[in-house]
Amino acid sequence: MPELAVEHVGTRIAEYRKRARLTQRELAQRIPYSYSLLHQVERGHKSASPDLVSAVAKALRVDVTALTGQPYVAELQQDRLEGMIRPIRESLDLYDLGADPELAPRPVTTLVSEADDLCRQVRATHLHRAAAALPGLIAEITTAACRTPCTEVWQALGSAYRTAHDVAVKLGFYDLSTIALDRMGWAAERASDPLLAAVRQYMRALVYFREGEHTVGLRLVALGHDMVRQAEVTRASLAVAGQLHLGATVIAARARRADDVRTHLREATGHARRTGEAMHVHWLSFGPTNVAVHEVSAAVEMHQYGQALGKAARIALPHGWPMSRRSHFYIDRARSEMETGHTESALGSLVTARRLAPQQTRYHPGARETIKALLHMQRRTPDTLNHMADWINL
Template sequence: MRGMTDDMSAGERVAFYRQRRGLTQTVLAGLVGRTDDWLRKVEHDALPLDRLSILRRLAYALDVSLGDLIGEPVLMDWTEETGRRTVSALRVALMDHRQFLVGSYTTELVRLDSLARDIAEQWGDYQASRYARLTRRLPLLITDVQAACQQYDATSDEGVRAHELCASVHQVATAFLTKVGEADLAATAATRGLAAANSSGNALMIGSLYRSVAHALVSIGEYEQSAALTRAAADHLEPGLGTASPEYLSVYGMLHLVGAVASARDDDRGDTMAFLTEADEAATRLGIDANHLWTAFGPTNVAIHRMTTAMELGDVQVAVDLGPRIDTGALPTERRVRHAIETARAYVRWNRIDDALTMLLRAEQEAPEQVRYHRLSRNLVREMIRLPRPSSRAIELACRMGVHGTDPRKP
């Protein structure tokens, strides 16, 4: 119900959907194993509701998607760079019927070298958080790569490469779509990418796309499935660890970081720690913060995920202690800013509102589009401007982000 609940908090959305379902607070609280008093406080924003494990249980009880409760997806703005086609153009490209009909593309022969350069540029745009450029170019590249997969014999070197490129462009589409809250569309992109990777026979690409599918499963709230897929994919890659290249270690390590997040959001502390341990061992072998296959994997990314999973498990003090100490300077913009948003979240939960706002303002200077469209930053800013005496800096930031703070239940 994008539009109707855009300006609501998560608690207000729970109340909205509970009333739509005709449930009393007593009934819904019982369905999720909580008290009436807890739900009443949640619905009136007296208790924060940002742990996704709890939100997932509420979404299940209300028979809505996780995105319905966390306010995703966010409507992307039209800009000079995007034109008047944003995510909808990407949806059309992903669902293009011609990919299912052999010989249906009548375009000129796609040049794979040129296509590879264009896809690399899109990965660069993603890691630099340039969303407008992604929405402009990705639909065209998806169409081109789908055509290439039909134009070249799948058993030839060119055919294998075409499918590798197809996997890669669907992977960057998955990553971008999860950032802007288009979880269902991200899942479609990820599964298409994995199919292309399997057709290529490239073990590294297959492992990398397993990570994308696992990430997409996390984004739609299927945490158990994501963790299970991660384990299966890791088992598939494990025999190659003895002679693993840096690329191999990076893919293997990132798989485990996704598994750690999935397990943390499922409130499984033991599995979270086990996944982090495996990722840490891979990062130690790698030895540096690298960016093989666009993973940004290394010791620092493992540290970031330790902090993120601490927040998901409710260990706010641990997150507040860890977050500010992590030096993200060597990582791509997307990773630096995502960590800044998570640190701001920890500060808000620790009632350090000024520190959280300062963190978000710095992040906005570096990646305004990422801060504008990420659900966490939007929810944090909405909380800030609903305080009894919000700061002018918070109000100005909210205006730039298009976040409104008025409680929709009040006249």
């Protein structure tokens, strides 16, 4: 099959490798992947897995987004999302400007409810709706916090900042997501809320996971556990602690630390037995299902694709589980199916992910790379795959 005629992750790796004046063999010696694989990735004959991309980015000292090409501007323009980023960015700069004299905030209970609803919308993958409402709500809560500061309003502001982070990550604006996390920490400190602060450490850890900085990510998880221990032992604190263990699971898996993977999964399983399905606790979707889904993700990260498929086949996603998590599960499943040669099943999983969460799937680097890889693996390209390729502007 011919090489892709458009720019893809492999071509960007080649471009930055050449800028660093490295041959393919020299770069391969700096990452835990073979020259043969790197050669095929650069030519577009193999998909660039997230762990390979992060390893190359670290070796070449560039951001992961430089290699993935995020944000995907053409798609954002088509979905009318690009224009919503600047208002969110501006709203994050209001934190130290004091109260807006032209705003009359609604009651705190209403603001808390609105912030919670935005978290719900993101998990339902209503990204356009959440992104449109977010700047105004942040401005309103910021003014309320300046005029009548209290724990509840600071917590609501922290929640709104967390939504800004989630939207930014899903659309590929990672610089903006980092700013949102900084603001989240600022609000959590004023709320004196150790669980909100711990959730922020979990999200920070995933930032370093994406960049391939495993040691820093695991240190942030440990810091999150320290914060949880400052709170009373409740269902909420157990859920946050359990989610921290799940974050550590995938970080350790990408670092090929199998013993740590087992340890964190065991701890998370113990917490899940005590909490049950705690889908709405800090909107972490923690519980037995999320533990099982992270087992699949860990197997994928360790390239144990057969095991991942076996584990995935035993998972029954409960009714009401967030669409964002469902879609992510099917994207992981598609990668495992593609890597084991089950190309029709992989395409089916991607179609399911798209049906469940179209915008999230469209902007997910892993989904896009799997679509591109399937194009090279198919001797005759099915119409469905052609439609998926057109959908990501390939």
